[in-house]
Amino acid sequence: MAITTPGRSLRATPIGTLYRGGEGMWTWVLQRITGVSVFFFLFVHVLDTALVRVSPAAYDEIIATYKTPIVNLLEVGLVGAVLFHAFNGIRIILIDFWSKGPRYQRQMTWVIAAIWLFVMIPGTYFMMIHTIDALFGSTT
Amino acid sequence: MSNPLAAPRAGSRNKQRSNFELYGWLFMRISGLILVFLVLGHLFIMNILDGGVQRINFAFVAGRWSSPFWQVWDLSMLWLALLHGGNGMRTIINDYAERDQTRFWLKMLLYVSTAIIIALGTLVIFTFDPSIG
Numbered sequence: 001m002a003i004t005t006p007g008r009s010l011r012a013t014p015i016g017t018l019y020r021g022g023e024g025m026w027t028w029v030l031q032r033i034t035g036v037s038v039f040f041f042l043f044v045h046v047l048d049t050a051l052v053r054v055s056p057a058a059y060d061e062i063i064a065t066y067k068t069p070i071v072n073l074l075e076v077g078l079v080g081a082v083l084f085h086a087f088n089g090i091r092i093i094l095i096d097f098w099s100k101g102p103r104y105q106r107q108m109t110w111v112i113a114a115i116w117l118f119v120m121i122p123g124t125y126f127m128m129i130h131t132i133d134a135l136f137g138s139t140t
Numbered sequence: 141m142s143n144p145l146a147a148p149r150a151g152s153r154n155k156q157r158s159n160f161e162l163y164g165w166l167f168m169r170i171s172g173l174i175l176v177f178l179v180l181g182h183l184f185i186m187n188i189l190d191g192g193v194q195r196i197n198f199a200f201v202a203g204r205w206s207s208p209f210w211q212v213w214d215l216s217m218l219w220l221a222l223l224h225g226g227n228g229m230r231t232i233i234n235d236y237a238e239r240d241q242t243r244f245w246l247k248m249l250l251y252v253s254t255a256i257i258i259a260l261g262t263l264v265i266f267t268f269d270p271s272i273g
Binding site: 032035036038043046047049050052053055056057060063066067072075079082083086090092096097123126127129130 | 272
């Protein structure tokens with residue numbers, strides 16, 4: 001076919017659309033899911049921080065839950081969601097404002113996936129180092 | 141007698157046209173770009189640097205908010221993140237809530253709760269008292 005890029009096999013995604021099928025659509029879906037999740041956490045986070053106006057003990061008590069293994073794991077999920085949302089947001093800005101953005105949107109998806117992994121692997125380790133130590137470490 | 145028929149293409153649609161959605165679209169990109177720095181910096185400091193979340197307590201917060209730099213940082217982050225998130229939620233409600241009534245009340249709930257959270261967060265930053273309790 002004349003309109004397909006040479007070297008690329010025919011795919012289900014219609015050529016010339018950004019948000020229908022393929023990377024363009026799934027990053028859009030993920031952007032919404034991560035955005036809504038982070039927004040709900042934001043409400044909780046402002047409320048827990050507001051306890052500094054109640055008493056130091058009340059604040060320290062709620063913050064103690066953030067230090068438990070399960071919530072610690074949820075924090076890794078939160079950071080993962082925020083990082084994806086941020087990186088994909090930059091990709092969207094490049095698609096909208098950079099003249100070559102739409103042409104490279106697929107490549108940019110894989111670039112942000114790589115950067116996400118590159119940040120998340122050491123990030124997860126450093127975020128959970130205390131939990132790993134408490135659960136599996138020989139010294140407590 | 142005046143003509144009961146409206147002039148072609150001069151309906152109320154044109155009068156009500158505003159650039160609100162354009163500004164909303166632009167706001168998402170500008171606030172998003174600023175939030176990348178504010179939020180990723182916040183997450184790095186709070187969750188990874190120097191022991192991460194394990195070192196956070198009241199004294200830690202008191203130490204940070206003794207500096208106007210972190211007060212401005214947190215206040216900017218609060219407002220930008222909630223307005224950015226609120227506008228995102230508004231878009232999602234508009235997309236998925238099909239009944240007019242449902243859409244209206246969901247957005248009212250969103251606006252009121254977001255305004256309360258922004259006001260509460262702002263109040264906490266401005267009235268924080270390190271010698272409380």
